[in-house]
Amino acid sequence: MTAVTESNEIATSSGPRKRALWIRHLMRDKRAFVGVVILTIFVVSAILAPLIAPHDPNAMAFSMMEAPSWVHPLGTDDLGRDLLSRLIYGTQVSLFIGISTVALAMVIGVTLGILAGYYGGFLDTIIMRYIDLQWAFPNFIVAVYLVAILGQGLWNVIAAVSLAFIDDFARVARGMVLTIKQEQYIDAARTVGVSNWRIMWRHILPNATAPLIVQGTVSISFAILAEAALSFLGLGVGVDTPTWGLILADGRTFISRAWWIGVFPGLFIMLTVLSINFVGDALRDYLDVRESKDDV
Amino acid sequence: MSGYLIRRLLGAAVVMFAVATLVFFMLRFLPGDPIQTMLFEMGDADAVERLRSKYGLDQPIYVQYWKWLTRIVVGDFGNSIYGSRISVSQIVLEALPRTMSLAALSFFVALIIAIPAGLISSLYKHTKLDHAVTVIAFLGLSMPDFWFAIVLIIIFAGNLHWLPAIGYAPLADGFWDWFRHLILPAIAIGTPFAAIIARMIRSSMLEVLQMEYMRVARSKGLLTFRLILVHAFPNALIPVVTVIGIALGILLTGTVVVENVFAIKGLGRVLIQSILNRDYPVVQGSIFVISAIFIFANLLVDILYTVIDPRIRYD
Numbered sequence: 239m240t241a242v243t244e245s246n247e248i249a250t251s252s253g254p255r256k257r258a259l260w261i262r263h264l265m266r267d268k269r270a271f272v273g274v275v276i277l278t279i280f281v282v283s284a285i286l287a288p289l290i291a292p293h294d295p296n297a298m299a300f301s302m303m304e305a306p307s308w309v310h311p312l313g314t315d316d317l318g319r320d321l322l323s324r325l326i327y328g329t330q331v332s333l334f335i336g337i338s339t340v341a342l343a344m345v346i347g348v349t350l351g352i353l354a355g356y357y358g359g360f361l362d363t364i365i366m367r368y369i370d371l372q373w374a375f376p377n378f379i380v381a382v383y384l385v386a387i388l389g390q391g392l393w394n395v396i397a398a399v400s401l402a403f404i405d406d407f408a409r410v411a412r413g414m415v416l417t418i419k420q421e422q423y424i425d426a427a428r429t430v431g432v433s434n435w436r437i438m439w440r441h442i443l444p445n446a447t448a449p450l451i452v453q454g455t456v457s458i459s460f461a462i463l464a465e466a467a468l469s470f471l472g473l474g475v476g477v478d479t480p481t482w483g484l485i486l487a488d489g490r491t492f493i494s495r496a497w498w499i500g501v502f503p504g505l506f507i508m509l510t511v512l513s514i515n516f517v518g519d520a521l522r523d524y525l526d527v528r529e530s531k532d533d534v
Numbered sequence: 535m536s537g538y539l540i541r542r543l544l545g546a547a548v549v550m551f552a553v554a555t556l557v558f559f560m561l562r563f564l565p566g567d568p569i570q571t572m573l574f575e576m577g578d579a580d581a582v583e584r585l586r587s588k589y590g591l592d593q594p595i596y597v598q599y600w601k602w603l604t605r606i607v608v609g610d611f612g613n614s615i616y617g618s619r620i621s622v623s624q625i626v627l628e629a630l631p632r633t634m635s636l637a638a639l640s641f642f643v644a645l646i647i648a649i650p651a652g653l654i655s656s657l658y659k660h661t662k663l664d665h666a667v668t669v670i671a672f673l674g675l676s677m678p679d680f681w682f683a684i685v686l687i688i689i690f691a692g693n694l695h696w697l698p699a700i701g702y703a704p705l706a707d708g709f710w711d712w713f714r715h716l717i718l719p720a721i722a723i724g725t726p727f728a729a730i731i732a733r734m735i736r737s738s739m740l741e742v743l744q745m746e747y748m749r750v751a752r753s754k755g756l757l758t759f760r761l762i763l764v765h766a767f768p769n770a771l772i773p774v775v776t777v778i779g780i781a782l783g784i785l786l787t788g789t790v791v792v793e794n795v796f797a798i799k800g801l802g803r804v805l806i807q808s809i810l811n812r813d814y815p816v817v818q819g820s821i822f823v824i825s826a827i828f829i830f831a832n833l834l835v836d837i838l839y840t841v842i843d844p845r846i847r848y849d
Contacts, residue, residue: 379783467679467680486680501685504684508677511677
């Protein structure tokens with residue numbers, strides 16, 4: 239108890255204290271705590287996949303559709319591959335796609351949103367016309383349309399899913415810029431001759447991070463779901479890479495004889511998405527950001 | 535009101551025009567030559583040339599674009615280039631009632647789950663019951679719908695043999711048969727939708743219950759079923775309607791995915807199959823029609839909103 243009070247007194251208003259605060263907030267929220275623990279397990283097992291996967295994910299070395307046992311904790315699939323190993327390797331792909339698509343969508347979307355909001359006028363009209371058009375459609379549908387154009391494959395899926403999410407970030411960023419632009423410190427910066435570029439990235443962006451973090455968290459869960467659904471429909475990264483959605487699609491014909499092939503991949507997806515949603519919800523509370531469309 | 539209506543209709547028309555344009559130019563970006571695909575990559579130069587002129591692909595792009603625009607106005611999307619080669623509009627017209635009835639049933643299922651769940655968790659806020667509903671709602675939002683669909687098939691079709699695992703029966707052949715085929719996909723689609731609406735009803739109810747008139751009613755000892763259902767709930771519904779517009783996106787996404795699990799030949803299955811078959815005219819047609827349905831469903835919700843809440847005036 240004393241240790242906590244002391245650290246509170248020592249660390250004032252600067253970075254470390256702020257960080258400690260939001261971590262403590264997450265830890266106090268029971269759901270967020272569960273979320274962080276599960277996510278950590280997933281991330282660590284994705285990184286250490288070669289070490290912890292009990293078998294080779296692609297080796298068709300075992301009898302087909304074996305029920306879960308000590309040797310195969312989650313059973314084997316229709317080609318005699320160890321399901322747990324495949325799912326652990328699938329974690330790599332699914333998390334990589336989820337995080338990289340949102341990172342890309344964030345960079346593009348935030349840039350567009352800040353440019354539109356800061357300069358206004360013609361540039362704003364052009365950018366927002368496009369964003370509004372995309373906004374008229376659910377992200378997943380946009381991703382399907384884009385895969386139809388680009389074709390399947392890892393990079394095409396990443397491109398399609400990230401493009402499908404840029405409207406969310408552009409809107410949030412633009413909204414923040416419009417508010418922050420009115421602040422006195424922006425006027426002050428302008429009067430002393432700070433360049434537009436510097437105002438946008440050094441004065442506005444850092445003050446717009448809270449809603450963007452929340453949006454980013456929620457988007458990762460939707461990006462993971464979108465990738466899984468694309469893979470499931472045969473519009474994903476391709477047949478040689480085990481992703482959660484693809485493993486589920488592969489096993490789908492055999493679920494009547496081997497329920498584990500149908501159930502476990504979905505459980506992995508659900509646990510990940512659920513954890514991210516728990517963390518996202520706690521962050522929303524903590525950063526005091528209101529809800530927006532993103533639940534789509 | 536009529537000015538607002540006209541503006542919204544014009545707006546929707548502009549979006550549809552943009553979609554038509556994007557869909558047209560999309561085909562020009564596609565890797566591979568659709569004519570070659572049509573001939574299974576085996577056509578000689580002569581055959582390719584003949585088909586090219588038959589489909590008007592040898593004309594300048596603005597001529598093709600103009601033709602495309604004038605044709606879709608009358609619902610002509612050309613013919614499928616895969617398999618039977620029937621007209622795209624025929625394929626779409628056959629798929630449309632399947633998607634519509636699935637979406638309608640999913641919507642209904644979602645409301646049946648969401649209304650009691652939302653009411654219960656608002657009336658028993660911060661109790662164990664409320665927390666349980668919240669966690670279930672989170673689960674509903676986090677479940678991949680196609681996976682939930684598979685789990686439902688395993689349980690209700692595979693083990694219990696209560697319901698068919700795949701397929702569709704038209705409503706014209708009898709309600710019961712239609713219902714039996716669609717209830718599992720409708721549950722799979724409706725659950726995430728229900729989760730969002732239940733949470734919305736909860737927060738909206740909590741707000742209404744704090745209002746002055748509710749407190750007055752309660753102080754008179756009127757906290758009854760009637761009070762909640764007749765006075766509080768209808769008012770709490772107003773913000774919920776806006777979320778329904780948003781949640782339509784979930785409904786549409788769910789339909790596209792889940793139709794493929796249950797092998798229901800609706801618009802979603804037509805879209806995905808045509809992408810996999812590189813059947814470009816069908817891809818174009820189904821994208822256009824799905825987009826149109828979505829845009830007009832949203833428009834309807836917005837109009838409904840003004841009808842439900844007379845305080846809202848758009849002018």
